[in-house]
Amino acid sequence: MMQPTELIAALQNQNQDAFKRVYDMYADNVYGIIYTIIKDKSLSEEVLQDVFLKIWKNANSYSEKKGRFFTWILNIARNAAIDKTRSKSFKNTSQNQSADYFVDILEHKDNFSSKIDAIGIKKYIASLEPLCKKVIDLLFFKGFTQKEASEELNIPLGTIKTRNRICIDKLRKTLEA
Amino acid sequence: MDIKAYIASGILELYVYGSLTEKENLEVYEILQKHPEALEEVKRIEHALDQLSAAVAPNTLSSSYKKIEQNLDASTGGIIAIDRKKTNWPAYIGWAAAVALLIGVFFQSNKNRALRQQVVQQEIEKQVLESKIIIAEEEASKTKSLLDVLRNKTLIRVPLKAQNIDPTAYASVYWDKEQQNTYIDVAGLPDPPPGKVYQVWSLKLNPLTPTSIGILDKFSKNDQKIFLLANPNDSEAFGITLEPEGGSKSPTLEQLYVLGAIAS
CATH class of the missing domain: 1.10.10.10 (Winged helix-like DNA-binding domain superfamily/Winged helix DNA-binding domain)
Structure with missing residues (x-):
């Protein structure tokens, strides 16, 4: 998988078309990661929306030296999902306890x-x-x-x-x- | 550096996972810059993980992007209300206090206005009562001075008897000869018709000579119906006639209401 260098630069310039392309490229990955942690579709979609808003807001904090863009996005998704599992709304839902x-x-x-x-x-x-x-x-x-x-x-x-x-x-x- | 051994160590998988430290990430990044085969390895790992993580998405996302896009518009400039669901208790309490205060102020000012109106009303009533007291005191003092007059033993009382025109009429004259005053009590006379006044006469009997000592022109306004008139005459009798307004020079005998002579 190529690092989408130009796309990242456009995103960092707050270009909404670039953001839409980033979303199209990574929405399923983000959703998948969140869902394996949260195990609830509608809560996962909520978190996904927050994750992409964070990507939009914090795009400038990404630098290639810190890691892959893919990795950066997955980290935001994991952290947001784990935060959600500590929230009240999550504790009220029942989860599949399967380990993997x-x-x-x-x-x-x-x-x-x-x-x-x-x-x-x-x-x-x-x-x-x-x-x-x-x-x-x-x-x-x-x-x-x-x-x-x-x-x-x-x-x-x-x-x-x-x-x-x-x-x-x-x-x-x-x-x- | 043996790049094959480096790749085989499995560090690049962890690099793509994001489970290395910041320092390790930077080291890997520098090696990737120098060793294209390592970078190629990273891309292939990334591809596999892209497939794996996208595959676990439980369903196709349909409306999520629209919702995100709406929030992008709202947050242009990069500010996103992530804690938008947090309840702002201090603000709510502040507003509630302000509303309560307003209600209180409104209530108090209403009450205050009502009280002020009541005070004004009381003030008016007080003034009315005070003036009534002044009037009553004046009347009492008049009555008292009248009583003093009537008790004066030098006073000559002359009862005036009814004449043909009105058999129920009567009057009295109290004559203070020394002070040359007469008090005319006309409580027994009817109110004069409009345009007419009672006129009081001092009479000499032989020959009959009437002298006007005054007209009772404020008859209906004098509640006590006792009038003070100066009488410097050497009277032998008194009479009261009804005359046109302003009085007459000589009495109209047809309109003689009461008449009485001084007992000698």
């Missing part, structure tokens, strides 16, 4: 948007080891640090990075095949 919820979603989902390699994703999920499911859930979807993940999963800190690479390699191979 992204797997549940993908196993039961049939209607994918056109940019998704739905067959590849389904195939990947079907073949994914239980430990990979947990590692990806914690590190990618929940934003855990390596240390937090190693404590949560009770595996040595030094193996988290390589374990995760193996899990993601499988995804890449399935999608790139």
Whole structure:
């Protein structure tokens, strides 16, 4: 995936067309990340709106030196979703307590948007080891640090990075095949 | 640097996740600038994660962008009311206090105005009562002085008897000969018709000579019906006639109401 350098510059100049393109590019990712944490569609949509308003407002705080634009957006989404789980309105909803919820979603989902390699994703999920499911859930979807993940999963800190690479390699191979 | 080993360590996946520290991120960024194969690796990781994260979106978003766009318009200039749902209690309390104060002020001023009106009313009533008292005192003092006059033993009382014209009429004259005053009590005479006045005469009997001592021209205004008239004459009798307004030079005997002689 290319870093959309010109788009980012236009967004930072408060160009609304650029903002719309950023939304079109990343809305599903933001929604997906939020939903795996919040597990409620209408609350997730609310958070998604807040996330994009933050992207619009804080566009100038992004710099390539800090990381990928994709990563910057995912971080905002995760933080907003986690904030929401601490709010009163969230505590009043009942949640699916599944530990690796992204797997549940993908196993039961049939209607994918056109940019998704739905067959590849389904195939990947079907073949994914239980430990990979947990590692990806914690590190990618929940934003855990390596240390937090190693404590949560009770595996040595030094193996988290390589374990995760193996899990993601499988995804890449399935999608790139 | 062995870039293949670096890639194999799995740090680039964590870089794309966003789970590295700020310092680590900057280090990775510098390596990516120098090693295109590492950057290429990052792009491929990113592509896989883009697919994975977009795939978990539970449904297609339809109206979200419109809602966001509305808020963009409202926040042009970059200010977004993220805490728009927060209740501004101090402001509400402030407004409530202001409203309560206004109601209180309005109520008090109404009450104040009513009280002021009441005070004015009381003041008017007080003045009316005071003037009534002054009138009553004046009348009492008049009555008292009249009583003093009547008790004066030198006073000569002359009862005047009714004549043909009105058999019910009567009057009295109290004559203070020394002071040359006469008090004419006409409470027993009817009110004179419009355009007419009673006129009081001092009479000498032999020969009959009438002398006017005055007209009772404020008859209806004098509640006590007692009039003071000067009488310097050496009277032998008194009579009262009804005369045209302004009085006459000589009495109209047909209109003689009362007449009485001084007992000798």
